[in-house]
Amino acid sequence: MESLSDISLVTQVAVFRNRRAFDQLVRRYQSPVRKFLLGLTHGNEALSDDLAQDTFLKAYEHITQFRCMSSFKTWLFRIAYRVFYDYKRRAALAPPSAPEGTAVGHTLDTIAVCSGSVEGTAADIHRALAILKDEERACITLQMVDGYQMDEIAQMLSMPVNTVKSHLRRGKEKLTVYLKQNGYDGKR
């Protein structure tokens, strides 16, 4: 079962609603999806897990709409971003990026406890990502952490490639300044 490709697992889910096949898909992609949502939610583990669950449930419900034009992972990320976007709109929360790097304390602590050996680094990363706008954070996470190309990111976030490029440039500029100011370049 583990050796089955995504396509055959998706087919089994789409045609027979095979739960075991879907279980395999969730196990395979839970880590990247949760990591992506953790980045978007400033390391808020409970929230990102809820959103990740909604992502997989939506994927299950709409799996017949997967057209194999992109990889299953790319399709999942697109759903994850929409789920996050809908959540923000629905909850009408103040944008997390508004405090510009503050008010993420307890969520960062949570992630620090949960992530074992990388606890400090995870907290540092979420703290740094908190200075960015949502779109910048999504673009930066997808490129720097998940290694996606600009056109794939554009596809996932439903944005023109040039917009993605701008978000990446602005995000990287802000992060470079932040990291240098906080001594990550080893000069402090």
Added chain:
Amino acid sequence: MTEKDNPLLEQTGIDDELLEQFFDEARRHEVADNGFTQQVISRLPDRAIRQSHWWTASCLLLGLVLFVVCKGWQPVVIGLYYMVHSLLTEVHVLPLLISMGVTTCLAVLALARRFERMLA
């Protein structure tokens, strides 16, 4: 083109090396499942299960109807006849016993693995 190759972006003060270094740990970090998959599976809608059962039953019924309409038992009977016939006339007892022994061992091993996984 990467931003390193683009002098315009370099002027803006992006330190690619620093960023790569900073995100290196995050790239390698994997989030442990910790029951997440189980939670997702337990939240799957029931409608889908009913639909799945309906599909399975329909396919089974269709298969049975086709089996009867196309006289699917004929090749089965012929195949069984030849199998029994060749068993009685052509197969030597020793290789048959050896292959049965090997097959039994493999089946026992597979069962043991399945139990192991169930217990884990």
